[in-house]
Amino acid sequence: MLPDPSAIKSNIIEALNDQRLRAAVMKATDHSLTKRAEVVAELPHWEALRSQAAQRRQETLLHIDEHLLQLERKASEKGIKVHWASDGAIANRLIGELCQAAVASGMASPGQSQPLIVKSKSMTTEEIGLAPALQAQGFEVVETDLGEYIVQIAGQMPSHITAPALHLSRSDVGRLFADKLGVPYQEDPVELIGIARKILRRKFLSADIGITGCNFAVAESGTPLIVENEGNGRLVSAIPKVQIIVMGMEKVVPTWEDLMILLELLPRSATGQRMTGSVLYFNRPSTGGEPDGPRELHLVILDNGRSRALADPQLRSILCCIRCGACLNVCPVYRRVGGHAYGWVYPGPIGSVLAPIFLGLEKTKDQPFASTLCGRCDEICPVKIDLHHKLLELRHRIIEAQSNWTAERGLLTAWKFVLDRPELYHQLAKLPRFLLHDICRTLKTPGIPVWKQHRDSPDLARRSFSQLFQKEFGSD
Amino acid sequence: MKNPESHREVVLKAIQNGLSSTRHTDHPQEFFMDLIPAPSPQRIGSDEVLHNFQKMLELVGGECYITAGEQSLHAALQEVLQTFAGSAVLLSPDPEIQRLNIDNLILQTSLRIIHPTQQNMEEAALAPVGLTSASAGIADTGTVVLVHIGETGRLSALLPEVHVVLLKKATIYPDKLTFLQQMKLARIDLGATPMTWVTGPSSTADIEKVLVRGAHGPRRLIALLY
Numbered sequence: 284m285l286p287d288p289s290a291i292k293s294n295i296i297e298a299l300n301d302q303r304l305r306a307a308v309m310k311a312t313d314h315s316l317t318k319r320a321e322v323v324a325e326l327p328h329w330e331a332l333r334s335q336a337a338q339r340r341q342e343t344l345l346h347i348d349e350h351l352l353q354l355e356r357k358a359s360e361k362g363i364k365v366h367w368a369s370d371g372a373i374a375n376r377l378i379g380e381l382c383q384a385a386v387a388s389g390m391a392s393p394g395q396s397q398p399l400i401v402k403s404k405s406m407t408t409e410e411i412g413l414a415p416a417l418q419a420q421g422f423e424v425v426e427t428d429l430g431e432y433i434v435q436i437a438g439q440m441p442s443h444i445t446a447p448a449l450h451l452s453r454s455d456v457g458r459l460f461a462d463k464l465g466v467p468y469q470e471d472p473v474e475l476i477g478i479a480r481k482i483l484r485r486k487f488l489s490a491d492i493g494i495t496g497c498n499f500a501v502a503e504s505g506t507p508l509i510v511e512n513e514g515n516g517r518l519v520s521a522i523p524k525v526q527i528i529v530m531g532m533e534k535v536v537p538t539w540e541d542l543m544i545l546l547e548l549l550p551r552s553a554t555g556q557r558m559t560g561s562v563l564y565f566n567r568p569s570t571g572g573e574p575d576g577p578r579e580l581h582l583v584i585l586d587n588g589r590s591r592a593l594a595d596p597q598l599r600s601i602l603c604c605i606r607c608g609a610c611l612n613v614c615p616v617y618r619r620v621g622g623h624a625y626g627w628v629y630p631g632p633i634g635s636v637l638a639p640i641f642l643g644l645e646k647t648k649d650q651p652f653a654s655t656l657c658g659r660c661d662e663i664c665p666v667k668i669d670l671h672h673k674l675l676e677l678r679h680r681i682i683e684a685q686s687n688w689t690a691e692r693g694l695l696t697a698w699k700f701v702l703d704r705p706e707l708y709h710q711l712a713k714l715p716r717f718l719l720h721d722i723c724r725t726l727k728t729p730g731i732p733v734w735k736q737h738r739d740s741p742d743l744a745r746r747s748f749s750q751l752f753q754k755e756f757g758s759d
Numbered sequence: 760m761k762n763p764e765s766h767r768e769v770v771l772k773a774i775q776n777g778l779s780s781t782r783h784t785d786h787p788q789e790f791f792m793d794l795i796p797a798p799s800p801q802r803i804g805s806d807e808v809l810h811n812f813q814k815m816l817e818l819v820g821g822e823c824y825i826t827a828g829e830q831s832l833h834a835a836l837q838e839v840l841q842t843f844a845g846s847a848v849l850l851s852p853d854p855e856i857q858r859l860n861i862d863n864l865i866l867q868t869s870l871r872i873i874h875p876t877q878q879n880m881e882e883a884a885l886a887p888v889g890l891t892s893a894s895a896g897i898a899d900t901g902t903v904v905l906v907h908i909g910e911t912g913r914l915s916a917l918l919p920e921v922h923v924v925l926l927k928k929a930t931i932y933p934d935k936l937t938f939l940q941q942m943k944l945a946r947i948d949l950g951a952t953p954m955t956w957v958t959g960p961s962s963t964a965d966i967e968k969v970l971v972r973g974a975h976g977p978r979r980l981i982a983l984l985y
């Protein structure tokens with residue numbers, strides 16, 4: 284499926300009819316939420332932690348240039364090469380050049396006909412389409428996170444920020460492996476993981492360049508880091524002689540104390556773990572005498588729309604996001620349609636806010652409407668982002684930008700007129716009670732808004748509430 | 760747009776322009792300097808802390824043995840390594856491993872020692888077990904802190920199916936914040952050397968959220984405390 288955030292409406296209709304998909308997404312997100320609730324309940328100070336994290340993340344944004352410059356200075360002092368990229372295309376070109384240079388300098392083994400790049404999971408590299416860009420330059424690029432590997436060989440996008448293959452069942456994966464890897468069909472997850480481990484271990488051992496994302500970067504010590512569970516991030520940063528870290532610029536945190544707070548919040552919110560299987564601190568390249576690790580370590584700091592969010596006080600705090608994916612897990616829309624329906628790498632509430640900022644309102648004008656505004660995302664967000672207010676704000680801007688909303692304006696003016704006059708309101712309110720059944724039947728006819736086709740019309744009580752109230756409690 | 764310097768300026772200018780309207784009206788608030796939660800009052804390396812470490816590590820599928828001290832550590836290690844008799848063990852010759860004279864201990868078993876490097880990885884990848892020391896432990900998450908400096912690489916703890924880690928009791932901290940504060944007090948810069956915090960064996964839940972231990976890294980993590 285090609286990413287196309289403007290296709291969200293038709294995608295959703297399609298996804299709603301896919302019972303298997305819905306069952307898979309519901310099951311997986313429920314599982315994550317249950318585990319999260321367990322480990323969150325262990326921390327009596329959870330709410331205080333969230334407030335603290337929210338405050339510190341927001342404060343950091345107001346001085347993000349200073350923190351980034353400190354990060355750059357500290358990292359450079361330790362031999363990390365720092366690069367900046369204002370958008371995805373520039374980043375992809377730059378990283379391509381770094382890879383070419385690694386091959387030319389003999390850092391990447393010369394015997395290979397096609398230099399091999401191993402990647403650990405990174406949504407930021409998905410966002411900029413790094414893997415296809417490098418493949419186009421003749422590199423073999425292998426995703427090594429097992430979920431990412433599965434969607435890569437399936438030719439799909441990840442469907443969740445932290446669980447890329449969440450939409451696939453074990454039999455889907457079994458068929459995929461039989462089809463693409465030529466192994467006998469089986470559906471035991473342990474067996475399937477074993478197969479992938481074996482194939483990917485060969486890749487690791489001959490990899491030339493490792494590419495990782497960046498969960499956070501500590502400015503005061505120049506420390507980019509990632510969290511992961513599978514050990515693939517560890518291999519990506521142990522074996523290849525060149526490592527490139529791609530970092531969205533909002534990932535900077537001023538101090539180690541900030542990091543400790545976020546490390547308390549992120550694993551619990553994302554996967555219901557107290558701590559991820561590993562936290563990798565890329566403090567410096569390895570030196571001559573050291574047996575492993577990258578000899579050359581690059582850090583690419585990426586803007587790609589983030590400074591636009593920064594310039595927009597109402598949307599700015601979206602940059603506090605630590606990509607835990609919890610808002611996807613609770614979102615009643617995401618849970619029913621999965622991630623692919625959004626047509627973009629970041630689905631769910633966070634994605635519907637980021638899409639218009641990163642890609643422009645034009646292509647993404649339906650994204651902020653893929654929400655019930657129930658606010659569960661705000662409640663669960665570990666850094667307390669007011670996601671649903673942002674969705675509402677974006678809806679407002681999208682409507683304002685439309686030239687043809689005179690009809691809507693007229694309707695709303697009429698509505699206001701009625702609301703200002705209680706007597707008139709009461710009289711008019713009686714009207715639909717008689718007409719409702721007819722209206723509902725009309726709505727069921729084809730051509731009428733799709734949402735009605737999936738809903739039943741409620742049966743109305745014979746008397747309205749206010750009539751009953753009047754009857755029961757007298758004339759006032 | 761070829762000059763990398765210019766991309767840097769572009770990004771920084773975009774940030775500064777974006778913030779210009781907010782910054783001067785902004786009253787910089789004091790960060791809460793009292794961190795939540797407060798670091799634990801438990802004593803570093805106390806029995807309470809060790810048992811918590813053990814409990815938390817076991818919860819994530821690790822194994823943990825609290826030995827009486829260096830003498831019993833040797834016996835415990837010998838017992839663990841016996842299972843792998845006849846094969847090779849990956850060993851990082853870090854100072855603590857040398858001080859404990861682990862080489863000698865292994866020579867008395869039928870195991871062969873391999874010091875893994877980027878050069879002998881093919882051979883190293885076949886070894887069933889790896890042995891390292893750890894610089895510290897964090898009890899409330901069952902985490903071991905591995906520091907990669909000098910000859911202490913990453914591969915011994917990573918390539919084999921089983922990682923045996925030796926951890927000094929006196930370096931087990933009740934929680935992350937205590938660890939951080941103690942490092943600051945001791946003027947140890949956590950940003951100076953590459954570091955990995957490992958919590959349990961590697962795992963994945965990428966297929967139907969079924970937890971599978973042993974993804975790309977070790978399937979078993981055995982911590983011996985001394």
Ligand code: SF4
Pocket residue numbers: 552603604605606607608609610611633660663664665666667668670
């Ligand atoms: S917006 Fe909040 S809940 Fe959603 S991914 Fe980001 S941090 Fe997690």
